[in-house]
Amino acid sequence: MSSVSAWRIALMFFASAFLTAAFAADNAPKKAGKEVRIQLGVGHFNRDGKAFHYWDKEKEIPAVCARCHSTGGLAQYLQEGKTSPAPQVKNGFACSTCHADMGTFERRRVEKVTFPSGLSLDSGNNDMNLCMTCHQGRESTASVNKAIGGMPLDTPNPKLGFVHVHYFPAGAMKYGTEAKVGYEYEGKTYAGRFNHIPALNSCTGCHDPHSGELQEQKCGQCHRDRRGGEEKAATVDEYKKELYAAIQQYAHNVGGTSIAFTPEAYPYWYTDTNGNGKIDSDEIRPDNSYKAYTPRLEQAIYNYTFVLRDPGAGYHNGRYALQLLYDSLESLAQSGKAGVSIRDKQRPR
Ligand code: HEC
Ligand code: HEC
Ligand code: HEC
Ligand code: HEC
């Protein structure tokens, strides 16, 4: 262990921003020489992470992925509204990915955020808009509806495959129905932005912008649990477990083959050929991806994965996460084929 921490210390460096008068506008008290600790290998500089190496064997990072995975894609997207194929990243993001000026460390201007649903908003906080330009997912209610459009709800259709919302979509969770990145069932209403206390209502109020680390030491001041919202987060986990079991029952009964999730490889949901409830290594093969999706299964799996992909769902917007899970469970229960009942639950309002 000691060699790991020595390595970390060796790679750690300090950056100071001496805020100039121009930067400290409206006579704000001058924060002189604020020191920021940046650790290579951690968070946005996690240079060994999959998010930075997925394209190692390819010539470049494709345009559709470059906004969130390359050094300069974000800047190009903000300026031109589009991205071009980009060179590989070797060290994770660069300082210039987010900072427009390396003298003042001013961040890139982000006037509004457009989510995959097509909905746009301005959080009123430039840094938060910046975070949400990447932490927003890649699919939405609209794209799921497009995939299942016109198909009978409980008939397996080989045209359907897994619709993956993508990783760490925290901004979309935070904004709930204002972003519509979760799958929202017709006829239901959903929670919008979860508003916490003003000082800790933005991404950088709770997270360090460089390492991503949660500023947990701030929580205890007001919350008696280690951090606020632990109870909600535990309920989210509980609902998630029940939804997973219902998904497996339903797929077995309606699709005719069993399904299970593995974190190991895309598309994550495979046919559980031996029916042991999990995906064994010999079941992880491209030709063994799950193929008996019905529209109802597509909706439920989409929501399960959305909540799973935001490990902070219970904190970012517990109400929205629970509404999505509840409605997915309810839908599967209504099929009569999932072995679940939701009579013991109440939909969070
Ligand atoms: C809107 C922003 C956005 C776009 C566009 C995007 N990604 Fe990502 N992606 C992310 C974020 C944020 C993460 C970080 C989560 C993580 O590492 O788990 C991530 C993580 C990943 C990972 C690592 C997953 C893991 O297991 O850790 C892979 C692989 C990936 N993306 C592939 C792609 C591909 C391929 C494309 C283009 C087709 C793409 N991404 C486009 C935001 C995006
Ligand atoms: C993912 C985006 C992102 C990347 C990449 C990034 N920063 Fe930052 N940085 C921010 C944000 C957002 C803030 C403001 C944080 C706050 O208000 O607490 C910030 C603040 C700072 C500050 C303090 C400035 C001030 O006004 O308080 C310094 C110094 C800094 N960053 C240096 C760096 C350096 C050096 C790098 C590259 C090694 C880097 N940053 C990479 C987003 C980023
Ligand atoms: C250019 C796209 C981009 C921007 C902008 C961005 N992120 Fe990220 N973020 C990522 C990717 C990619 C990862 C995954 C890195 C990895 O492999 O660990 C990530 C990881 C994270 C993590 C998890 C870190 C960990 O190691 O578990 C947090 C938390 C996070 N980001 C918060 C933020 C916040 C807060 C902001 C705004 C200040 C922000 N991000 C801006 C792309 C982005
Ligand atoms: C009220 C505080 C709070 C706010 C505001 C907040 N988060 Fe979080 N976030 C958390 C907590 C708590 C977790 C769970 C951390 C854990 O389990 O280790 C988390 C988890 C995450 C993760 C997953 C990190 C991982 O490695 O599993 C990402 C990414 C993330 N947040 C990004 C964001 C972004 C982007 C925003 C702004 C849209 C945001 N968060 C706003 C508290 C907050």
Ligand code: HEC
């Ligand atoms: C200055 C006081 C204060 C601090 C500090 C604070 N919170 Fe809170 N938080 C509140 C208040 C007030 C509420 C609303 C009442 C409630 O539900 O407990 C709340 C509610 C929440 C909720 C919603 C709980 C639910 O059941 O819906 C979450 C999640 C949360 N806080 C997370 C955090 C995290 C994470 C931190 C530390 C990064 C934090 N809070 C720090 C005051 C604070």
